Amino acid sequence: MQRSWETIIGLEVHAQLATKAKVWCGCSTEFGAPPNTQTCPVCLGLPGALPVLNAQVVDFAIKAGLALGCRVNEKSVFARKNYFYPDLPKGYQISQYDLPLCEWGTIEIGTGDEMRAVRVRRIHIEEDAAKNLHGVGEGVSVIDYNRGGTPLIEIVSEPDLRSSAEAMEYFKSLRSILIYLGINDGNMEEGSLRCDANVSVRPRGETDLRTRAELKNLNSFKFLKDAIDYEAARQASAYEHGEAVVQETRLWDSAKGETRSLRTKEEANDYRYFPDPDLLPLEVPEARVAKVRETLPELPRAKAKRYAQEKGVAAADAVIIAGDPAFAAYFERCLEAYRDGKRLGKWFVGELARVLNEKVTSLATLKFSPADLAALLKLVDAGTISNSAAKDVFAEMVETGEEPRKIVERKGLAQVSDASAVEAAVDQVLAANPSEVEKYRAGKKNVIGFFVGQVMRAMKGRGNPGVVNDVLRRKLEG
Amino acid sequence: MSIETELLAGTIEGAAAALAGGATTSAKLTQAALERVAAVDPKLHAFLTIDEAGARGQAQASDARRAAGQSLGVLDGIPIALKDIFCTKGLATTCASKILEGWVPPYDATAWAKLEGAGAVNLGKLNMDEFAMGSSNENSAFGPVRNPWDLTRAPGGSSGGSAAAVSARLAFGALGTDTGGSIRQPAALTGLVGLKPTYGRVSRYGVIAFASSLDQVGPLARTVRDAAILLRAIAGHDPADSTSIPAPVPDYLADLEAGAKGLKLGVPREYFVEGVDPEVERAVRAAIEVYRSLGAQIREVSLPHTEFATATYYLVAPAEASSNLARYDGVRFGYRSPRAKGLLDMYRKTRAEGFGDEVKRRIMLGTYALSAGYYDAYYLRAQRVRTLIQRDFEAVFREVDALVTPTSPTAAFRLGEKIDDPLQMYLADVFTIPASLAGLPGMSLPCGFTASGLPIGMQLLGRVLDEAMLLRLARAYERETPWHARAPAV
Amino acid sequence: MSLSKDEVRHVALLARLELSPDEEEKFSRQLGQILDYMERLKTLDVTGVEPMAHAVRLRGPERPDEVRESLPREEVLGGAPARVAGGVAVPKIIE
Numbered sequence A: 001m002q003r004s005w006e007t008i009i010g011l012e013v014h015a016q017l018a019t020k021a022k023v024w025c026g027c028s029t030e031f032g033a034p035p036n037t038q039t040c041p042v043c044l045g046l047p048g049a050l051p052v053l054n055a056q057v058v059d060f061a062i063k064a065g066l067a068l069g070c071r072v073n074e075k076s077v078f079a080r081k082n083y084f085y086p087d088l089p090k091g092y093q094i095s096q097y098d099l100p101l102c103e104w105g106t107i108e109i110g111t112g113d114e115m116r117a118v119r120v121r122r123i124h125i126e127e128d129a130a131k132n133l134h135g136v137g138e139g140v141s142v143i144d145y146n147r148g149g150t151p152l153i154e155i156v157s158e159p160d161l162r163s164s165a166e167a168m169e170y171f172k173s174l175r176s177i178l179i180y181l182g183i184n185d186g187n188m189e190e191g192s193l194r195c196d197a198n199v200s201v202r203p204r205g206e207t208d209l210r211t212r213a214e215l216k217n218l219n220s221f222k223f224l225k226d227a228i229d230y231e232a233a234r235q236a237s238a239y240e241h242g243e244a245v246v247q248e249t250r251l252w253d254s255a256k257g258e259t260r261s262l263r264t265k266e267e268a269n270d271y272r273y274f275p276d277p278d279l280l281p282l283e284v285p286e287a288r289v290a291k292v293r294e295t296l297p298e299l300p301r302a303k304a305k306r307y308a309q310e311k312g313v314a315a316a317d318a319v320i321i322a323g324d325p326a327f328a329a330y331f332e333r334c335l336e337a338y339r340d341g342k343r344l345g346k347w348f349v350g351e352l353a354r355v356l357n358e359k360v361t362s363l364a365t366l367k368f369s370p371a372d373l374a375a376l377l378k379l380v381d382a383g384t385i386s387n388s389a390a391k392d393v394f395a396e397m398v399e400t401g402e403e404p405r406k407i408v409e410r411k412g413l414a415q416v417s418d419a420s421a422v423e424a425a426v427d428q429v430l431a432a433n434p435s436e437v438e439k440y441r442a443g444k445k446n447v448i449g450f451f452v453g454q455v456m457r458a459m460k461g462r463g464n465p466g467v468v469n470d471v472l473r474r475k476l477e478g
Numbered sequence B: 001m002s003i004e005t006e007l008l009a010g011t012i013e014g015a016a017a018a019l020a021g022g023a024t025t026s027a028k029l030t031q032a033a034l035e036r037v038a039a040v041d042p043k044l045h046a047f048l049t050i051d052e053a054g055a056r057g058q059a060q061a062s063d064a065r066r067a068a069g070q071s072l073g074v075l076d077g078i079p080i081a082l083k084d085i086f087c088t089k090g091l092a093t094t095c096a097s098k099i100l101e102g103w104v105p106p107y108d109a110t111a112w113a114k115l116e117g118a119g120a121v122n123l124g125k126l127n128m129d130e131f132a133m134g135s136s137n138e139n140s141a142f143g144p145v146r147n148p149w150d151l152t153r154a155p156g157g158s159s160g161g162s163a164a165a166v167s168a169r170l171a172f173g174a175l176g177t178d179t180g181g182s183i184r185q186p187a188a189l190t191g192l193v194g195l196k197p198t199y200g201r202v203s204r205y206g207v208i209a210f211a212s213s214l215d216q217v218g219p220l221a222r223t224v225r226d227a228a229i230l231l232r233a234i235a236g237h238d239p240a241d242s243t244s245i246p247a248p249v250p251d252y253l254a255d256l257e258a259g260a261k262g263l264k265l266g267v268p269r270e271y272f273v274e275g276v277d278p279e280v281e282r283a284v285r286a287a288i289e290v291y292r293s294l295g296a297q298i299r300e301v302s303l304p305h306t307e308f309a310t311a312t313y314y315l316v317a318p319a320e321a322s323s324n325l326a327r328y329d330g331v332r333f334g335y336r337s338p339r340a341k342g343l344l345d346m347y348r349k350t351r352a353e354g355f356g357d358e359v360k361r362r363i364m365l366g367t368y369a370l371s372a373g374y375y376d377a378y379y380l381r382a383q384r385v386r387t388l389i390q391r392d393f394e395a396v397f398r399e400v401d402a403l404v405t406p407t408s409p410t411a412a413f414r415l416g417e418k419i420d421d422p423l424q425m426y427l428a429d430v431f432t433i434p435a436s437l438a439g440l441p442g443m444s445l446p447c448g449f450t451a452s453g454l455p456i457g458m459q460l461l462g463r464v465l466d467e468a469m470l471l472r473l474a475r476a477y478e479r480e481t482p483w484h485a486r487a488p489a490v
Numbered sequence C: 001m002s003l004s005k006d007e008v009r010h011v012a013l014l015a016r017l018e019l020s021p022d023e024e025e026k027f028s029r030q031l032g033q034i035l036d037y038m039e040r041l042k043t044l045d046v047t048g049v050e051p052m053a054h055a056v057r058l059r060g061p062e063r064p065d066e067v068r069e070s071l072p073r074e075e076v077l078g079g080a081p082a083r084v085a086g087g088v089a090v091p092k093i094i095e
C-alpha cells in the first residue's frame, strides 16, 4: 500500500428481545421447534391478519435505550419497509424509520486513557424475518417461519469506529450490556444477536466519508474482525488501482475468507417506507420511562470502574469480569470471603475463565463454593502451597468439589518451608553434583537454576522456592 | 307463495318475528333462500361461493337453540351473506382475485365471528371488485355482477355482489366493506340502505386489506332498522385490531324512532355541482324538503377542499394497497405461476398472471407515489391534504348534526360504460370519498327513482362515532317515504 | 403527461409485476392521465399542515407478553403452492 488508509466503521446490531411471545402475535419465540409450528395468520402474513404490539417489547427497547444513555422519544412511529423476499411473509418488514423509539446514546470502549465513547445514533423496534433453509430439497429453498415476527431492536452506531479491533470491542461491550439487562441472550450461534458493518476507507487526514459497503453475515466476533479487515484492504486496493468502490451490500464468506457483492445493481433498493396504517403511533409517557429506569441494573462499565477503584482489581481484568453478569456476581460472592480484589481478579480472568471455557461448564454447576476458592487463595498467601500447586488443587476442586485443604493433605502438596528439611535435600544434591558446585564457585552463578530444579525434584515439588533458594545460596557461598 | 318466500322479500325484523312465533324455522327459511339463490343468482352472479351445507348446518343449530329456549336474539337463524373479503374458516375466500382462487382461510374475520355468535346463517360469499378496487363490480376476476333493477347495468362496487344479493331478496342483509364508497355507492345504485361506520368502529381483523387507513366494515340491508340490527351485532372494540376504537356500542335501535325535529342538517354546496345528474339532484333536494317538513333545520354549508378529495384518495389508497398486496407473492398461499424460472421470475409472473388490470394499475400508482423522489410530492402531500379535508368536516360539524348529499352523481351506469377509462370510474366516488378520508360515518338510503326506474340514493354523513344520529335521521325519512319498499322484478 | 416507459418498467420491477410491451404502453398512458389529475393537489399550500396517516387519534394499544397457541402446521400451510419437509418451498434463493 502506497498510502496510509484509515478504516471507518459503523455497526448495525440486531438483537432479539427475550420475550415469551412474538412482537405482533402470541406465537412463542422459543428456539429450536420443528419448522413452521410456531406460526399463525399474523406472523405468516395471511390475508386479513393484523398486528398488535407486545408491551414487553417496548419496555425492553426502552431499557436498552436508557442503558445506552439514549433519549426515549415520547412518540415514535412504526413504518413499513417494503421489499420482496421469501423470508418476509407480508412483503414488508414492520420497523421504525423517521421516528425511532430511542436516539443518541453512547457505548464506551477501551480502558483507562484509551477509553472513548462511541455514539449510538438510534435504537428502533422491528420484526425478525423467517429463516431460509438451503440444501433441503433439489433446486429449492425452504422457508421456516417460526422465527418470523420475533421482536428485534436494531442498534445503529455512528461511523465512529476506526479499526476491526474497536468494532469487536464495541460489539462485545454492547452484547454484555444487553445480557446484563436481561433483554437478549447474547447467543450469536442461534442468531439472537447479529451484526452488520458499514465499512469505508479514506486516506489518513481526509475528513469526508467515502462510499461504504454494508457487510452482512458476521455471526461471530472473529467473522466481524476478519470481514472488516478484508473489506478495508479490498477498498484500499481498489482506490490504489484507480477503481471505484460502489455502495452495495456484501456478504462475508467465511469459508473463502472474502466478502462478495450480494444484490444486483439494477435492483437499487427503494424500500418505500411509509407509516404502517395498521399500527397507531407508539406513545411512551415519561412515567413509563421512569418505571423502566427503576429496573436498570448496575451496568458492566460502572461495575468495572467500581471493581478497579474500590477493590483494587486491575482495570483490564475488571472489564472482563464485569462483562458477564453471572461472572461478576460470582466474583462479588468470592470477594466476601477473600478481600484481595487484585489477586482474586487475576485468578478469575486466568484460572477460572480457563476452566469454564475448557470444560464448557457454567458457574451454576461448579462443585465448590466461593468459600473454598477463598480458602485456596489463602493457602497460597500463607505459603502453605505454591502457586503452581494451587492450580493443581484447583483442577481437583473443579473435578470433585473437595475442599482445598483436604486435597493438599491427601496429595501431600503442602510446601516444605522448614529449613532443616530443605537442608537435607540440598546437601544430598550438592554431594551428588560436585562438578556443578565447582562451576558455581568459579563464578558461573546461573547454575543455581539447575540446583533449584534438582532440589525441587528431590522434594517432589513441595519445597518452598524461596527457602530452597536461600538454603542453596547459603551452602554454595559458605 | 310460501310463507318463507314472502318472509324472504321482507325484513330481518319480520323474519325474526316469524321465527320467534313458530310460523317457520331457520331451516325452512334457509332452504327458501338457497332455492332463490339457485334460481336467481345465475342472472346476477352475486355469489362466488354458495355454502349450502354450512348454511343448513347453521340453520339447524339455530332451530335447536330456539327449541331449547336459548335463542340468541333477532339475528338467530336469519340467512345473510358475506362479501368475499371476509375470512371464513374452512370456506374459500378469494377477494374476487385469481391470485387467491381456492384459498381456504384457517380463521374467521371478527365481524363474521360476531354475526355467527348472534346466530346468523351464512349463505355464502359474495362477488366484488377484485381486492375491493372498483366502483362497478366489473373488476371481479370471476365476472361482473348485474344490477337486479336492470341487468345491463352495474350494481356499483366494490360491494356489488352484496348489494345485488340483498336487493334481489336472496339474503336479508350482507356485510360489505367501504374504503372510498364501496358500501354506500352500490347501496345507492341498488336501492338499499348501506352504512359505512366510523373508521375503527367495526373490527378489520380478518378482512382482506385494500387500504388499511380507510377500510371499514358495514351492513347492507333493505331497511334502516335492519341496518341498525346488523351494525349493533358487528360494532365494538376488538383487541386484535390496533385501530379499533375502544368505545362502548350504543343500542342503535333505542333512539331510532326519535325523528328529525330540531336537528340541524347541513347541505354542502360542493356536493351539488355540475356533473350531478339532474334527476339525482332533484330527488336529493326533495328529500331535504322532507326533512324540513319534519322539523329539521336546514342550512347550506361549505366543505372547501372537496374538489381535492378524489386526487388525495387515489394516492393514499393505492400507496397502502401497493404494500398490502405485496403478500400475494405465490410463496405461502394462493396462486403461483407454473411457468416461472427462478425466484424473481416467480414473483413477477405470479403477480402478473394473478392480478387483474385495475389491481395492477393501483399497485403501480401506489408504488410510484411511495418511491424515492416522488414520496414528498405525491404521498406526503396527499396526507397533508387529507388533514385539510378532515378539518373541513370538523368545522361544519360544530354547526350541524349531519350532512345530506347525493351518494353518487348518477344512478346505475351501464356495464362496460367506464371500464376503459379508469379516471372516469374513479370520479364515480367523488361524494363518498371525502368522509372516508376523514374517517367519518356515512350512510346511503333510497330517496327516489329515475324516470327509467333506477334507484337513487342520498347520503347522510355524521360526526365520529355518531352512527346513531345517521340511523335516526334515515329512519325519520324512511317512515315518510315509500322507496325502500320497492323491490326489483328479477 | 404520460409516465415514461422506463419509469413504468422501474415501478413494475419494484412491484414485481411482469408487463408485456402492450401493457407498458397502456399503463404509461393511463397512469400519466391519473397523475395529471393529481396535479391539482399542487395548487394547495400545505406548509405546516400535519400529514394524516390514520383516521383515529388514539394511542396504539399493546398486549401482554403471553404465548398463545399457534395454528397447526397443516392449517396454516395447507394451501401453500409447494412444500418440502415441513416448510414452504420456493425456487432456490441465490445469494
Ligand SMILES: [Mg+2]
Residues within 6 Å of the ligand: A095, A126, A154
Ligand atoms: Mg433493520
Ligand SMILES: [Zn+2]
Residues within 6 Å of the ligand: A022, A025, A026, A027, A038, A039, A040, A041, A042, A043, A044, A149
Ligand atoms: Zn404468530
